[in-house]
Amino acid sequence: MAFSERIARLKSSLIREILAAAQRPEVMSFAGGLPAEPMLPKVDWAEMPASMGQYGMSEGEPALREAIAAEARKLGVPCDASQVLIVSGSQQTLDLASKLFIDPGTEVLLEAPTYLAALQAFQLFGANCLTVPLGAEGPDVAALRQRLETSKPAFAYLIPTFQNPSGVRYTEARRDEVAAALDEFGVTLIEDEPYRELVFDAGAATPLVSRLKKSSWIYTGTVSKTLLPGLRVGFLIATPDLFPHLLRLKQSADLHTNRIGQWQALQWFGTEAYSGHLAELRDFYRIRRDAMQAQLEEHFGDLADWNIPQGGLFFWLTLKNKIDTRSLLDKALKENVAFMPGEPFFTDPDANPGHLRLNFSHVAPERLGEGLRRLAAVIREAQAAA
Known part of the structure; x- marks a missing residue:
């Protein structure tokens, strides 16, 4: 079968694959940029004109x-x-x-x-x-x-x-x-x-x-x-x-x-209504960011460096002892934890090991600590074996 030449350059999306693997309810996912489901607003469709279906x-x-x-x-x-x-x-x-x-x-x-x-x-x-x-x-x-x-x-x-x-x-x-x-x-x-x-x-x-x-x-x-x-x-x-x-x-x-x-x-x-929703959203995510910062200090303080984000949905961690974090994915998922390796965010992934992107919006604060503890243990084990 003859495909276009660009198909040879077509890559699957690692983040979409991780999100698919993290669909199990027991998985604590720090992987995607998923908004927190409790903050998805209730919407009303009753007044929508029928013409919108055209x-x-x-x-x-x-x-x-x-x-x-x-x-x-x-x-x-x-x-x-x-x-x-x-x-x-x-x-x-x-x-x-x-x-x-x-x-x-x-x-x-x-x-x-x-x-x-x-x-x-x-x-x-x-x-x-x-x-x-x-x-x-x-x-x-x-x-x-x-x-x-x-x-x-x-x-x-x-x-x-x-x-x-x-x-x-x-x-x-x-x-x-x-x-x-x-x-x-x-x-x-x-x-x-x-x-x-x-x-x-x-x-x-x-x-x-x-x-x-x-x-x-x-x-x-x-x-x-x-x-x-x-x-x-x-x-x-x-x-x-x-x-x-x-x-x-x-x-x-x-x-x-x-x-x-x-x-x-x-x-x-x-x-x-939108302005009010945004204010609530910022307060909600600020609390979750602060909760993750506290847990990162406890579990990752000796493992990585990072800056506290002033907005958005992510922490970006750089490991002090660099390893390819893509190699940690399967082990983390076996511990019911998902995260996003940092290497795919670079044009040359193999030359940029040792980063993780962690989303703080999706996992409830009471589960954050356990998820980060498990992820830190996976990283320590891999570093010790390297």
Whole structure:
């Protein structure tokens, strides 16, 4: 059977495989970015018009596009509703952007580490993924500028606010420096912001796209982390030179995003009820983050280093004694614990051993300690045998 040449580059998603293995109720899963089920809001469908069952506009529901544009402008994103495209989760933005920009060998610029499903999408289309090291304040600017001086990436894909997997939030100064470099070298920016609303302190985080003066950009977000991931409703906002192409690609992919999910998202977006829900969500996750921090200090204090995330859903641990954490998965699952190895978040996994991404939103605080104790024991045993 003759498949397309890109199928040779198609990789399975390790995180999806782990989530499938972790479906048993006895498994304590720190693996996925799953919202806490007690915080999934109760939704009402009674008022939904029957017309929502009909085909809709490829761009998305006009009222939802207006609401998203209004909220984006409050953040400083220069846009109007005509630049908003409703997508099937922000993952679809990455697929559309890949189709727009990437041919085999096309260079793209990423943080190291970066979101593994973005890597999966870009590599599927044959991208040559260049990386810049990510520190506590954001990307290494000297390394970024060196990359831009020696190559011409089609775009830079960045997650400046509570980055996945590291949890890093770029400082305001670093945001200015990164935006200035992209402008100087004329590089398009894809800014991914799924965790923006899950903030646990008063720190600032103005989007990078609001600082760009010359470069084209795509800004993408989702309601998956704040409302219901099952709705599969996300959005992208793009500069006018990019938007028509993205719209046509959307039309060829799935005609339009699920209208029923769009209607439900519109009942929340920009409302007082949504603001109240977000406040409750932040308080809930702050408690879970603090509970995990306390348990990590007890069980991982001698094993790993980490920073306390100021938002998002993850802790990013670096083992003091590096081993390939992918080798720990089966042993951890036998102990009814799931976690996400850190290696797949790098373009060269084998060269970057010794990291773990741990989600703190999903496991109840009273089970956290036992799960982390078991995981720490698995790591100690593997290190002793190495």
